[in-house]
Amino acid sequence: MVKAVCDRTHTSWDADHAVLQAGAAVATHADLIAGSLGHGSAYSDEPLTLALAGMGDLRALPALQRHADANGFPSSRPHARILAALPAAELLPVVLPVLRQNPEQHSGAALLELLALWGPASAPAVSEVIRYLGTADTYDAMRVLGRIGPPAAATADRLAAYATGRGQGAGGSYPRRAAWAHWRVIGDPALALDVCGAAVRSGTASHGLPFLADLGPLAAVHTTPVRRLMESTGAWTRIYAAHAYWRITGDPEPAVPVLLAEVDPAWDGDPALPVREAVRILGQIGAPAVSAAPLLRRILAQEERLSRPWRGVRILADQAYVRTLTEALERIAPGTGTAPAPALVPAVRQRGLLVRWSK
Incomplete structure (x- = not known):
């Protein structure tokens, strides 16, 4: 199957996507895949590029640069999860110019997903991520800033504004994630405990529980309402409450x-x-x-x-499971x-x- 995709003679959409999701299962064919890159269009090369990237193989970088130059950088969240296998230090120089495109005119959700998966290694991208605050990708941008942590401390005031309902487009789940990110970038849990604790007490529990779980013992004041929510009628709420209770109490x-x-x-x-x-x-x-x-x-x-x-x-989902x-x-x-x-x-x-x- 890998040979068919590499020589583009007898293949299909399904074969392409099976190979790009295969990861370690096709690692023995890495040299064949690498040698096949650059012989077709950027579009036809994408499955092979992603397959190589999913192995963490740096030979995928020139092809990814060609995709970026042609405005065809992989733009889905599943693709971002594959690309996360590459070292941030190597791929960031390719990603940053793409992030600098007008965030009002295109979605950066996939690239922000990639940055969030890299966590603190994405620190050089803070300036680019800030530009997504106030756009349709605000929620994802706040996640990235929180994952980066202290190197994103300059965003603390803007995150506090979202946490208290003063940020542009604030509402929905924004306050909880913003408050969590605020804690992650400056280290002070007060705002996160207040905002996420209020969500748990108000009935919008599923939006506050994961953040209280991350706070762990710092959220001990909210143990009682979290314990009650373990008997919720909603399966996701029960799961998040059980996780939060264990993280907070250690029991x-x-x-x-x-x-x-x-x-x-x-x-x-x-x-x-x-x-x-x-x-x-x-x-x-x-x-x-x-x-x-x-x-x-x-x-x-x-x-x-x-x-x-x-x-x-399905292959990717099964592998993850x-x-x-x-x-x-x-x-x-x-x-x-x-x-x-x-x-x-x-x-x-x-x-x-x-x-x-x-x-």
């Missing part, structure tokens, strides 16, 4: 049953359900969540886990979680993702 006993109840072995990948998030949090809790280990091993051993994600995205399950098991019961061996082509063919490919 896993009430949280583990709530999280385990949401781990459905028949989950089909529906993003409206918090199954993968529950698994991830159980992994963070570690050994005290040992009661979850048998179920997680059973899910990991299934031949096919997800059926809902659409077409090529396998990583989450494996990492959770390794933290809960080290040495007992084994990921299935990569078998990309058989899995793809079985799920009907390729309509034509060449050996």
Whole structure:
């Protein structure tokens, strides 16, 4: 399949997207992929460029520069998550000029996703990220600034304005994220505790709980309302409340049953359900969540886990779920979680993702 995509003779949209999502499963073909770049158009090269980038291979950089020069830099969040495998120091010189384009005329959501994934390594981009405050991408920009932390301290006043409802376009979930970012850039939790705590008490809990979880023991004053929300009728609220309660108190006993109840072995990948998030949090809790280990091993051993994600995205979603399950098991019961061996082509063919490919 990789050879078919490289020589562009017998391939398809599905084959292209299978290869770009494959990551380590096609790492043995890295030299072939690298050697094939530059022989076609920027558009036809994109799957190979992303495949190489997903391995963290720096040979993807010249092709990414060509994409940027042609105003064709990858512009979706899934692509940003693939690009995050490359070192920020190497890819930022390519990304920064793209970010400097007029933020009012194009969405920077994918690039902001990339910067957020890099976290503090994105510090050289603070000036560019600031330009997205007050645009349709404000919420994503605040996330980046919070992930960068103290190097973004110059944005503290603007973040405080959003947190208190004075920022341009403020409203909705802006105050909670802005207050969290404010704490992350200056280190003072007072504003975040006030704004996010008020959200938890007011019934808009799901917008405040993840930030209280990040604050951890600093949010001890909000333990009681967080504990009550573990009995909410909303699955996401229960999950976030259990996570926040554990992070705030350090006590896993009430949280583990709530999280385990949401781990459905028949989950089909529906993003409206918090199954993968529950698994991830159980992994963070570690050994005290040992009661979850048998179920997680059973899910990991299934031949096919997800059926809902659409077409090529299914491979990426399944890989992410396998990583989450494996990492959770390794933290809960080290040495007992084994990921299935990569078998990309058989899995793809079985799920009907390729309509034509060449050996």
